[in-house]
Amino acid sequence: MTPPLLICEDLRVHFPVRAGVLLRQTGAVRAVDGVSLDIAPGETLGLVGESGCGKSTLGKAIVRLLTPTSGTILFNGSDITRASQRSLRPQRRDIQMIFQDPAESLDPRMSVRAIIEEPYIIHGIGTRGQRVQWVNELLDRVGLPASSAERYSFEFSGGQRQRIGIARALALKPKLIICDEPVSALDVSVQSQILNLLVELQQDFGLSYLFIAHDLSVVKHVSDRVAVMYLGKIVELASADAIYQNPRHAYTQALLSAIPSHDPKERREKILLEGDVPSPIDPPAGSAFGHRMNHPRYAETIGMDLSLREISPQHWVAADPCCVSAGDWEKLRSAAGIA
């Protein structure tokens, strides 16, 4: 097996909460709270969860738009967790990002050519003539006419703008692209065009994706493996098929059941979750999801190690008596030697 391209170990991103006249730190938003995952070359890892569960923060920490509070990020074997902005620069070529709202992530005062060319200029690559040619090739690759180069981003529709964002991300031939909700602002017909493009580019360039989205059908479509995140922690991680056909964690089951079916004859009973994701400022001491469900076994989970365990080959689930079936809990417990 080839070594993973990206490895995150026990990654935490906490934001200080300050209060009072002296702005002393009174607490922390535990946006990402102990996440471990890896992505292989050419693989897509889907990341799903409700808003506020820390998906985007995790993505930003991996591209180092945020500095993690603790834990490590290994990219291609080198530790980039606390690397300085300057020493990060060579790595930045290999990790790029596509944002949710293409209107806000493209500078309205720059022409499309200037936007796509900028990464080359920052990294000092190519002559002016080469760059013109590369930009034209990129536009062609993402399905935009060469004439778009001299226009401005606001002249384009949402789907075309997302293509510009993709062209910019591709410019430096990255190995990993963090896609943060790349299609959630688009209409279904345009969404399918962008998804097709992302899948094609992956096959052509051998890209790895971390695909962050809240639409579970979209994530299923593009991902090899899927991680389900809840309140800053990953609660289940398995192959896309296993997650969708045999979800082990109660939260994954609830998320899947909430997807509307596309057949009016098949209106299923849903598992309705009460309330919202609790605040990450003061998370429950034990199982966060058990707390939301008012689970009778919640009290047992306080102080318990709820980290991921392998329940079947390559299928990882949080060892949490509130959230897995009784049978699974027995298996997990005996495997881990918990009393």
Place this chain on the structure above:
Amino acid sequence: MTSAPENILEVDQLITSFETDQGLLRAVDHVSFSVPAGKTVGIVGESGCGKSVTAMSIVRLLPQPAGKILGGHVYFKGHDLVRATDAEIRKIRGGEIGVIFQEPMAALNPVHRIGRQVAEVFRLHQKISQKDAWAAATEMLELVRIPAPEKRMMDYPHHLSGGMRQRVVIAMALACRPSLLIADEPTTALDVTVQAQILDLMGRLQSEMGMATILITHDLGVIAETCDEVVVMYAGRVVEQASAEELFSNPLHAYTKGLLHSIPTLDTPSKSRLNTIPGMVAALADLSHGCRFCQRMGRTAAVTRERPRFSEVSPGHWVEICPECYQP
């Protein structure tokens, strides 16, 4: 179209235009459909195809002074809303017709407490004392399952999560027990889990109150889940209309088929090529008179011809009969 008693709302040949620098542009072009009492009618289509403008024309909430209804009728319980006076429409809106907007934060006033905003609906539409209105508002919050309603009445909108805010907006829309609810993308800004809660709540309240609903959305899953009747709009026109079961099992218009096939479902093989609809909706100023979906597909010969006839091909199933796009 005659006014059948079982239809609570009948939209007949509605034309809505906007005054712009490029002249008068028609966003809604001869749109007709009806809403049977107690039923849910979904309007689906891509952004910019006139869904919201149609809905906002019904309650006359068009952007002013640019938006104008230039023709057609909207019969609500036999009464033509297009010709109603401003005072009449103000009474109906929020009273007999409730409206829910997509972005709950924009529909709530950030500087007033929740309680005051919900109570205001009662004060405007009913002769009721301040105290009674407050009590009625608390009851409404309880009805939409907001925990600890007395406490929430004193909160400001920013204290609440997106799902809770949408519940407040629903409480306001339903306060006067309307017989018709217009919901414009009510769950688009919400998570799937919260969406499931809100759709479940709306469905339950609807059957309790026996009201009809117009649900505008671009999400076909939401349509399949909740609607009895579906109206598919493209570029300001209705291209197909049928019962939800019929539309999903037997779509006849190329646009409807395109929409249905472009969504990945849990059964689609992963990383397979998804069906797409090439191009995009033409700008309003450039729309042709003939079949507009042909225009998008670049079939110029068909575009120049007359507007396709909208006909009933089987009982209750209406579709635009264009030689290219009508695909039985």
